[in-house]
Amino acid sequence: MKTKKLIELLQSEDPTGEDEVLVGNTDILCLEGKPGYWDGCKEVLVRDWNKDCYNVIGAEYSSEGSKISIRTLSIEDAVYQNPDLPVKVVDTFVEKHMQQRVDKIRKEAKDLKESLIGDFLIRTLNKIKEGWRIFEDPDTTARPQMYFSKGDEKEWFGFGFQQTVKKTGFFKSVLNEGQTIEWVFKLHD
Numbered sequence: 001m002k003t004k005k006l007i008e009l010l011q012s013e014d015p016t017g018e019d020e021v022l023v024g025n026t027d028i029l030c031l032e033g034k035p036g037y038w039d040g041c042k043e044v045l046v047r048d049w050n051k052d053c054y055n056v057i058g059a060e061y062s063s064e065g066s067k068i069s070i071r072t073l074s075i076e077d078a079v080y081q082n083p084d085l086p087v088k089v090v091d092t093f094v095e096k097h098m099q100q101r102v103d104k105i106r107k108e109a110k111d112l113k114e115s116l117i118g119d120f121l122i123r124t125l126n127k128i129k130e131g132w133r134i135f136e137d138p139d140t141t142a143r144p145q146m147y148f149s150k151g152d153e154k155e156w157f158g159f160g161f162q163q164t165v166k167k168t169g170f171f172k173s174v175l176n177e178g179q180t181i182e183w184v185f186k187l188h189d
Contacts, residue, residue: 029073037063120164
C-alpha cells in the first residue's frame with residue numbers, strides 16, 4: 001500500500017486523528033524507510049480500490065525502489081525487554097485476565113534475565129581466570145563499548161556481557177593511566 005493511500009484511509013477511518021493505530025492488536029513502535037531489497041523483497045498486493053471489502057486482484061514481489069516498514073512492539077515483548085515496565089490495565093472488562101497475564105510475563109522475564117545474567121557471569125569469570133581483563137572504550141559513540149583484552153588480543157562483547165559487568169554489582173570501574181576504563185571483579189581488588 002502506498003503511503004498516500006494509507007494516510008487517506010487513516011483519515012477516512014478517523015478524521016480526528018485521535019484513535020490508536022494498531023497492527024492486529026499490537027502498537028506501532030516505529031516506521032523505517034529502507035531500500036526495497038532490505039530484509040527481503042517487498043510483497044505488494046495489487047488492489048482495485050473501486051471494489052468494496054475484498055479488493056485484491058493480484059500480487060507482486062519486488063526489490064526495486066524503497067519501502068517503509070512498520071515495526072510493532074507488543075506489551076509482552078516490551079515487558080520481556082524491561083520486566084519493571086509500568087503496565088496499566090484500564091478496562092475493567094479485561095482487568096483480571098490481563099493483569100494476570102502481565103504478572104506472569106513479568107515473572108518469566110525476570111527469571112529469564114536472572115538466568116542469562118548468571119550464565120554471562122560464569123562466562124565472564126571464566127575469561128578472567130584465563131587471564132583476560134575487561135575494558136570499556138571511553139568513546140561513548142563506539143558500539144560495542146566493552147571488550148576483553150589479553151596481551152594484544154581484543155574480543156568485543158555485546159549487551160549480555162555489558163549488563164553482567166555493569167548491573168550485577170560484582171564489578172567496579174577503575175580509571176587507568178591513559179584514561180582507559182577497566183572493570184575489575186570486586187574480589188580481585
